[in-house]
Amino acid sequence: MIQVLAFYLFAALTIASATLVIMARNPVHSVLWLIVAFFNAAGLMVLVGAEFIAMLLVIVYVGAVAVLFLFVVMMLDIDFAELRAGFVKNFPLGMLIAVVLAAELVLGIGAYRAGSLELGTPDGSAAPLLGKSNIESIGALLYTKYLFLFESAGIILLVAMIGAIVLTHRERKGTRPQIISKQVRRRPEDATVNVKPEVGQGVQL
Amino acid sequence: MTSYFQSLGLTYEWSWFIATIAGILLIALPLMLAVAMIIYVDRKIWAAMALRKGPNVVGPFGLLQSFADGLKVFLQETIIPSASNKGLFLIAPIITFTVALMAWAVIPFNSGAVLADINVGLLYILAVSSLGVYGVVISGWASNSKYPFFSAMRAAAQMISYEVSIGFILICVVLWSGTFNLNGIVEAQQGHGLGIVNGYFFNLLLFPMWVMFLISSLAETARAPFDLTEAESELVAGYQTEYSSMAFALFWLGEYANVLLMCTLNAVLFFGGWLPPLDIPVLYLIPGWLWLFAKIFFFFFVFSWVKATVPRYRYDQLMRLGWKIFLPMSLLFVVLVSGWLMVTRYGA
Numbered sequence: 001m002i003q004v005l006a007f008y009l010f011a012a013l014t015i016a017s018a019t020l021v022i023m024a025r026n027p028v029h030s031v032l033w034l035i036v037a038f039f040n041a042a043g044l045m046v047l048v049g050a051e052f053i054a055m056l057l058v059i060v061y062v063g064a065v066a067v068l069f070l071f072v073v074m075m076l077d078i079d080f081a082e083l084r085a086g087f088v089k090n091f092p093l094g095m096l097i098a099v100v101l102a103a104e105l106v107l108g109i110g111a112y113r114a115g116s117l118e119l120g121t122p123d124g125s126a127a128p129l130l131g132k133s134n135i136e137s138i139g140a141l142l143y144t145k146y147l148f149l150f151e152s153a154g155i156i157l158l159v160a161m162i163g164a165i166v167l168t169h170r171e172r173k174g175t176r177p178q179i180i181s182k183q184v185r186r187r188p189e190d191a192t193v194n195v196k197p198e199v200g201q202g203v204q205l
Numbered sequence: 206m207t208s209y210f211q212s213l214g215l216t217y218e219w220s221w222f223i224a225t226i227a228g229i230l231l232i233a234l235p236l237m238l239a240v241a242m243i244i245y246v247d248r249k250i251w252a253a254m255a256l257r258k259g260p261n262v263v264g265p266f267g268l269l270q271s272f273a274d275g276l277k278v279f280l281q282e283t284i285i286p287s288a289s290n291k292g293l294f295l296i297a298p299i300i301t302f303t304v305a306l307m308a309w310a311v312i313p314f315n316s317g318a319v320l321a322d323i324n325v326g327l328l329y330i331l332a333v334s335s336l337g338v339y340g341v342v343i344s345g346w347a348s349n350s351k352y353p354f355f356s357a358m359r360a361a362a363q364m365i366s367y368e369v370s371i372g373f374i375l376i377c378v379v380l381w382s383g384t385f386n387l388n389g390i391v392e393a394q395q396g397h398g399l400g401i402v403n404g405y406f407f408n409l410l411l412f413p414m415w416v417m418f419l420i421s422s423l424a425e426t427a428r429a430p431f432d433l434t435e436a437e438s439e440l441v442a443g444y445q446t447e448y449s450s451m452a453f454a455l456f457w458l459g460e461y462a463n464v465l466l467m468c469t470l471n472a473v474l475f476f477g478g479w480l481p482p483l484d485i486p487v488l489y490l491i492p493g494w495l496w497l498f499a500k501i502f503f504f505f506f507v508f509s510w511v512k513a514t515v516p517r518y519r520y521d522q523l524m525r526l527g528w529k530i531f532l533p534m535s536l537l538f539v540v541l542v543s544g545w546l547m548v549t550r551y552g553a
Binding site for chain 1: 218221222290293323324325328329331332333335336338339342343346354357358361365368385521522525
């Protein structure tokens with residue numbers, strides 16, 4: 001009973017907030033609705049027993065990706081008149097993407113209803129381990145059967161990260177960065193001299 | 206508690222529901238009281254270190270100072286700037302406050318005394334603490350004012366930076382205890398050091414992790430010396446500048462609830478949580494939650510001590526510490542810890 005109520009609550013909120021993402025006039029509001037949608041999707045994941053995926057969804061998407069979205073959107077000075085002016089021009093492209101997405105949805109649901117999905121191997125070795133937690137099942141699968149794919153995904157991400165850093169990095173001339181080790185190495189003797197000048201005499205440095 | 210309500214003749218689902226609500230109240234209400242008292246303690250410690258008296262007028266030893274302050278803000282007028290984004294302006298403090306309370310659901314107060322005994326407890330804490338930044342960012346943006354906005358930008362960058370190294374530190378702890386469940390992590394620490402000390406701090410590979418976790422938790426809760434989001438000499442009061450009355454109080458309460466949570470995590474992850482410090486049968490006569498509270502109080506004293514003595518970091522120094530020192534160090538220790546466990550525990 002409570003589970004059914006929770007499901008309909010999460011599902012309705014996910015759909016409503018996803019709709020509001022595209023309906024909201026203010027882009028900051030859009031990002032915030034997107035966060036609400038992520039959150040409710042995580043709730044749905046918990047309901048089907050995939051608590052690890054749910055937590056990852058919140059940590060990665062809500063905790064990191066959406067913060068960066070919000071960061072960028074807040075900095076932008078958006079001209080709404082200009083946005084609406086581009087509507088007619090971009091309408092055909094937008095429709096095309098919408099049609100492609102709709103076709104994919106229909107295809108996906110159709111394929112799912114056509115019969116049970118062969119996830120993994122026929123002998124069922126890819127099925128979740130019984131009596132084990134989510135994390136153990138996923139780990140047991142990722143580090144054995146899909147080790148090569150997993151590692152290559154890691155390499156691709158690493159290369160992408162290095163590429164992004166190389167592309168955006170620039171040497172700035174004329175800056176005077178703080179070099180901590182140099183400051184720490186500095187001793188009183190390097191900077192001060194102890195002299196006892198005669199009365200009436202100056203000090204030559 | 207669920208079985209108790211079941212014995213009253215309710216179905217399992219409804220008794221679970223009522224038991225959960227009761228558990229939430231049982232944690233949240235004492236927590237609010239603890240926050241009020243810990244603000245008083247913070248001010249007293251700070252005053253003592255500055256050779257002042259601190260709050261000493263309201264009630265015996267000034268113990269009721271926080272409640273007097275609470276009553277004052279409650280009676281104040283709520284001012285909403287006319288140029289602000291009203292809805293978000295009011296939602297932001299609610300988010301900060303709610304998120305600060307949410308994480309307490311998985312904290313074990315005694316053996317098995319935990320509201321939600323889920324097997325992804327530590328991930329849940331990471332997920333919830335990563336939400337904390339939204340209250341700050343939204344309040345900074347919705348205020349439509351320059352200082353709060355600067356503060357929001359700083360907060361976003363600071364919290365994301367330190368969450369990365371906190372994640373790696375937590376991985377080390379999880380590797381050693383072999384579970385994400387906080388109760389399991391506490392139990393794994395029993396007799397960890399030489400068979401007598403309860404706690405991961407007594408471990409050459411995890412002690413540096415604890416030091417880094419303590420410093421990162423200061424940065425994560427934006428406490429001094431990392432309180433750049435509300436650096437009064439630069440940003441007036443940061444993201445709270447435009448707030449007054451209860452909205453301001455909610456930020457205040459949420460902030461201290463977060464500080465208490467970080468103290469609790471220090472105790473639970475590295476100092477054995479509800480276990481006594483030494484694995485001696487006599488010490489188990491004292492109830493576990495008392496040990497936990499003593500440890501939390503000790504860490505809160507450390508937080509206040511740091512606030513009273515360490516000058517504020519500059520922003521670039523904060524970023525340097527997070528990205529150039531903590532991140533490589535914690536990565537190195539993930540490799541060291543997993544290598545060590547591979548050789549000693551899972552070897553051959």
